[in-house]
Amino acid sequence: MHKAGLGLLLFLHYFSAEAQFSTASPQVQIMDSSFPIKSLGRERRIWIYLPEDYASSGKRYPVLYMHDAQNLFDAATSFAGEWGVDEELDRMKLPMIVVGIDNGGMKRMNEYNPDDHERFGKGEGRAYLEFLVKELKPYIDRQYRTKKQAKYTGIAGSSMGGLISYYAGLWYPKTFGKIGVLSPSFWIAPQLKQLTEETIHSRRHGLQSYYFYAGAKESKTMVSDMEAMISTLQEAAPSIQTTKRVSPIGEHNEAAWRSELPHLLRFYLRK
Numbered sequence: 001m002h003k004a005g006l007g008l009l010l011f012l013h014y015f016s017a018e019a020q021f022s023t024a025s026p027q028v029q030i031m032d033s034s035f036p037i038k039s040l041g042r043e044r045r046i047w048i049y050l051p052e053d054y055a056s057s058g059k060r061y062p063v064l065y066m067h068d069a070q071n072l073f074d075a076a077t078s079f080a081g082e083w084g085v086d087e088e089l090d091r092m093k094l095p096m097i098v099v100g101i102d103n104g105g106m107k108r109m110n111e112y113n114p115d116d117h118e119r120f121g122k123g124e125g126r127a128y129l130e131f132l133v134k135e136l137k138p139y140i141d142r143q144y145r146t147k148k149q150a151k152y153t154g155i156a157g158s159s160m161g162g163l164i165s166y167y168a169g170l171w172y173p174k175t176f177g178k179i180g181v182l183s184p185s186f187w188i189a190p191q192l193k194q195l196t197e198e199t200i201h202s203r204r205h206g207l208q209s210y211y212f213y214a215g216a217k218e219s220k221t222m223v224s225d226m227e228a229m230i231s232t233l234q235e236a237a238p239s240i241q242t243t244k245r246v247s248p249i250g251e252h253n254e255a256a257w258r259s260e261l262p263h264l265l266r267f268y269l270r271k
Contacts, residue, residue: 024074025086027052031099038135039127040111046136047073047100049086050144054097060145061097062152064180064268065132067112067161069100071254081254088261094269099140101132103161112160113188114167120188125164132168133175149177151207154268156180158257163189166210166229170196173205180264182213182257183250186225193232200236209241211267213260215250222252243267 027049034043047069051061070077072085085098104111107124114125132155141148155176157165162184169179186192210233214226223246230242245263250256 022074022076023082023087024076025049025090027090028073028086035136035139037128037131039130040124042104042107044104045069045102047102048140048144049073049089049098049100051095051097052090052093053095054145058145059095060147061095062154062268063097063099063137063140063144063146064154064156064178064265065099065101065137065176066155067101067103067157067164068108069102072098072100078254081258083254083258083261085261088258088265092262092265094265096265096269097140097144097146099136101136109160112157112164112185114164115189115191117188125167126171128164129168129171133172137175150174151177154178154180156182156211156264156268158182158184159252160185160188166192169205169208169210170199173208177207178209178211178268180211180213180267181226182211182260182264183215183218183222183252184212184226184229186229187219187221192229196229196232197236200233200240202237202239205237206239209267209270210243211264212242212244213247213250213257213264215247215252215256217248217250218252 029048031046031048033045035046036043066072072083075082109120110122110124111128113123115123153176155165155168162181165179166181168176212226212230214223216223230244
């Protein structure tokens with residue numbers, strides 16, 4: 001698909017009618033329906049998944065931050081099927097907290113791109129990541145029993161969410177130790193290779209782990225763009241751990257990302 005056409009499809013993807021019935025598990029809560037984003041002057045709905053034993057265990061848990069929360073837990077808020085993050089965590093009995101941040105609707109393309117774009121407008125990705133690091137994460141760490149260190153803190157997303165997750169890894173290595181980059185929209189950021197070379201340093205980023213996924217049926221350049229970025233990352237800091245998975249039948253949709261989810265979740269809990 002042409003890149004402009006793909007961008008339009010992704011834009012329309014997040015404005016469709018919501019499904020009728022909720023499928024969220026009892027472990028999922030709406031933490032706040034209007035959490036303030038001071039860096040952008042907006043509000044946002046925040047979801048949180050707590051393990052079944054959270055109330056009784058007294059333990060602390062690693063935390064995974066995920067974008068596009070409308071599509072993570074509940075068919076009632078998703079466009080074309082949810083990822084089923086809660087069902088998968090319940091099934092696998094994984095001891096982790098997942099925080100989902102709703103996308104910004106018409107501002108999604110802006111918030112997930114740090115750079116201005118001639119078609120989509122002003123890039124607000126820096127401010128969005130500042131919100132995650134300086135506003136949301138400190139709140140989560142105060143209110144919930146979390147393991148605060150970077151090695152226990154992950155971030156993940158798909159498409160534009162994969163792109164902004166990659167930026168989060170570049171700019172905040174002391175905050176995010178594990179980065180999930182699924183079907184990343186690297187096409188919108190031609191400067192990213194040079195930025196990676198200039199930003200990545202073994203001392204600051206060397207303990208990070210990156211998880212890359214792409215489907216061969218997404219676009220002509222999805223896999224090759226991803227593999228080129230992995231090579232750039234490894235050349236800049238050979239000590240960074242990278243995991244790559246390519247699905248020969250993977251398309252650019254929630255069904256594909258749901259299929260990949262068990263592998264991604266196991267990656268986050270891997271020592």
